[in-house]
Amino acid sequence: MSRPATSTTSTALSTRQLWTRARGVVLVLALILVGGIILAAVRSSDSQGALDPRSTAPHGSRAVAELLKARGVTITLATTLDEATAATDTASTLLVTTPDLLTDTQQSTLRKTIASSAGRTVLLGAGGPSLPVLAPNVTAAISTAVENRTPSCTLEAATRAGSVDLGGERYLTDPDAGADACYPADGLPSLVRIPGPDATDTVLLGSPDILHNDRLDQQGNASLALQLLGSRPHLVWYLPSLTDASAADAPDDDTTGNFLALIPSGWLWGTLQLAVAALLAAIWRARRLGPLVTERLPVAVRASEATEGRARLYRKANARDRAATVLRTATRTRIAPLLGVPVQDAHSSERLLPALSARLPETTADTRTLLFGPAPADDATLIRLADQLDALEREVRTS
Numbered sequence: 001m002s003r004p005a006t007s008t009t010s011t012a013l014s015t016r017q018l019w020t021r022a023r024g025v026v027l028v029l030a031l032i033l034v035g036g037i038i039l040a041a042v043r044s045s046d047s048q049g050a051l052d053p054r055s056t057a058p059h060g061s062r063a064v065a066e067l068l069k070a071r072g073v074t075i076t077l078a079t080t081l082d083e084a085t086a087a088t089d090t091a092s093t094l095l096v097t098t099p100d101l102l103t104d105t106q107q108s109t110l111r112k113t114i115a116s117s118a119g120r121t122v123l124l125g126a127g128g129p130s131l132p133v134l135a136p137n138v139t140a141a142i143s144t145a146v147e148n149r150t151p152s153c154t155l156e157a158a159t160r161a162g163s164v165d166l167g168g169e170r171y172l173t174d175p176d177a178g179a180d181a182c183y184p185a186d187g188l189p190s191l192v193r194i195p196g197p198d199a200t201d202t203v204l205l206g207s208p209d210i211l212h213n214d215r216l217d218q219q220g221n222a223s224l225a226l227q228l229l230g231s232r233p234h235l236v237w238y239l240p241s242l243t244d245a246s247a248a249d250a251p252d253d254d255t256t257g258n259f260l261a262l263i264p265s266g267w268l269w270g271t272l273q274l275a276v277a278a279l280l281a282a283i284w285r286a287r288r289l290g291p292l293v294t295e296r297l298p299v300a301v302r303a304s305e306a307t308e309g310r311a312r313l314y315r316k317a318n319a320r321d322r323a324a325t326v327l328r329t330a331t332r333t334r335i336a337p338l339l340g341v342p343v344q345d346a347h348s349s350e351r352l353l354p355a356l357s358a359r360l361p362e363t364t365a366d367t368r369t370l371l372f373g374p375a376p377a378d379d380a381t382l383i384r385l386a387d388q389l390d391a392l393e394r395e396v397r398t399s
Helices: 015-047 062-070 081-087 104-117 156-161 221-229 245-249 252-261 265-285 303-316 320-338 349-359 366-372 379-398
Strands: 074-078 092-096 120-124 138-149 164-173 180-185 188-195 201-205 234-238
Touching: 062 074, 062 221, 074 081, 081 092, 081 104, 081 234, 081 245, 092 104, 092 221, 104 245, 120 221, 138 180, 138 188, 156 180, 156 221, 164 180, 164 201, 164 221, 303 320, 320 349, 320 366, 320 379, 349 366, 366 379
Parallel strands: 074 234, 092 120, 092 234, 120 201
Antiparallel strands: 138 164, 164 188, 180 188, 188 201
């Protein structure tokens, strides 16, 4: 058999083709990267120094701390439970910025300190995870937005301050507890003062916004903050942290509950809604479409166009094995009648190859590989296979 011609067709993708294929993925990755950077920056700026009396950030509390110091109140900053309990005494106010962050063991220890201090305790944004221990007579209701609200109560500190920016957690109080319920939202207070023995009391603030630097000069926020935190000569400013060694003493079964307590309720509801939406989308996409219906093509498609389109699909899917099988099958089907082999036996090497050797005595062992060999390893080998099959068919027809 004469040597088949070698094709010089290039299968390498051009730079434009590579960019066309990859630009969608690159755009998505770029959007994710930019969104992540922006979100990280926003969250970092929002959380850094939040309610820290040393921070001058918008959500910091340096302004109210300086006002308290100007009124003669000494401030002790505590970042661990041991520091907070050691600094709390009968002449102090204990401010707990995020009580829901405390473990059950920490809450129990803090409750004992509150009961024995005979001072005031202010809890910011206390919710379901901390109220049963720190304020047993109060339960949390659905939270609300922070808005300008009026006192609507007889608590002296609230009536002096007037309207303030409050909201967040709302509370249900025991009528027998004699608590002061102020700044209601839809009928439920966002500030509650629970009196205790002697001069002891506990104040629940639904949100910490009145202590933020960017809100202190609005409405009566500064007045209410100074009255609540400056009623004693000493203020213990407790910033709970997950790095506190006392948090590691909690039982293992508390870990999941404490972690979930750190996730805002809105995120939990949002995740549930996304899960339901994904399930509905899966059901929608998995619906039965019924049997296939054959239709006549609206236009006539040239054989060359159909061949090129099919070839592009094979190339896009890297289906060299399938393409090689189609080429070999078509060649065997066409040359079998020329060799006197029935069409039904065209794909039997035992019938086709002997007839081919009788027709073309000069054929070599490569003919078996050419007609019944393995799939090509790359695109160049596939193109060479097509050229060799064409050459073989021409030689059979002309012999």
